[in-house]
Amino acid sequence: MKKRKKREYLSSELVQQFIKIYHLEDKMEVLKIRDFLEEYLDQQLYSEITEVALRDKVLTLKINSPLLRNDFKMRKSFYFQKFKIILGEEKLNDLQIL
Numbered sequence: 001m002k003k004r005k006k007r008e009y010l011s012s013e014l015v016q017q018f019i020k021i022y023h024l025e026d027k028m029e030v031l032k033i034r035d036f037l038e039e040y041l042d043q044q045l046y047s048e049i050t051e052v053a054l055r056d057k058v059l060t061l062k063i064n065s066p067l068l069r070n071d072f073k074m075r076k077s078f079y080f081q082k083f084k085i086i087l088g089e090e091k092l093n094d095l096q097i098l
Helices: 011-021 025-040 043-047 066-074 076-087
Strands: 049-055 058-063 094-097
Touching: 011 025, 025 049, 025 076, 043 049, 058 066, 066 076, 066 094, 076 094
Parallel strands: 058 094
Antiparallel strands: 049 058
8 A cells, every 4th residue: 555645735835836827926016016005105096006017027007196197207216116126126127107
């Protein structure tokens, strides 16, 4: 009789494997950005951000409020550096604010 090998995994390892199998890495990065924005902005300003997307190393923010959009555009380099710190240098090349 052969003994079965008991496989024990930490839940975090299973989640990481699941993310890799289903190619959800970009979605997880977007969640990190959303978490940062939710902490950094108050609730009313955060609700003006309608979409956060990461495609081909370009982070796109869609903002409804013209005033908030202008503020983000004026301080684009500040936000870009913050997002690079959060995601890592190699995962982000550009920031678009629409």
